[in-house]
Amino acid sequence: MDVKNCKRCRRLFNYISGPYICPQCREELEKKFQEVKKYLFDNRGATISDVAENCDIDETQIRQWIREERLEFSSGIDVGVTCETCGAPITSGRFCEKCKASMINGLKEAGKRPEVEAPVQKKPQTHENKMRFLNQ
Numbered sequence: 001m002d003v004k005n006c007k008r009c010r011r012l013f014n015y016i017s018g019p020y021i022c023p024q025c026r027e028e029l030e031k032k033f034q035e036v037k038k039y040l041f042d043n044r045g046a047t048i049s050d051v052a053e054n055c056d057i058d059e060t061q062i063r064q065w066i067r068e069e070r071l072e073f074s075s076g077i078d079v080g081v082t083c084e085t086c087g088a089p090i091t092s093g094r095f096c097e098k099c100k101a102s103m104i105n106g107l108k109e110a111g112k113r114p115e116v117e118a119p120v121q122k123k124p125q126t127h128e129n130k131m132r133f134l135n136q
Helices: 023-042 048-055 059-067 097-111
Strands: 003-005 012-014
Touching (some): 048 059
16 A cells, blocks of 8 residues: 555545546546637637636646646647757647647657568589698
8 A cells, every 4th residue: 555645635535547647636637628628619819828717726737737638728829849850839739739749750660670681592512612631
């Protein structure tokens, strides 16, 4: 049994997996997420600061949901989230499309088995090439 303190409310809880948040706080966060999701659906041009102010939630939590790909903003809005590899602005996730494609290609190349070269066939030896002894 693994007992941890909740990061939000500091209560003790039985930790199973995921972030160090107790079930009550996790439930509250899920309710906030649904509220944010509804707000974004109703106000399509909203920025992160607008959402944080109107839904009474921290901007870092919104960015975390964006990184987890639970939220995605319109491509025309500067979300303030950048690709972890190249630093390009993105609307959802951790990496831009270019870096995702590069990683996928790299993994495909790493997963390929090396081609086995065909064995070189030796020429059949004739008696002419062998060592000879002279009779004394």
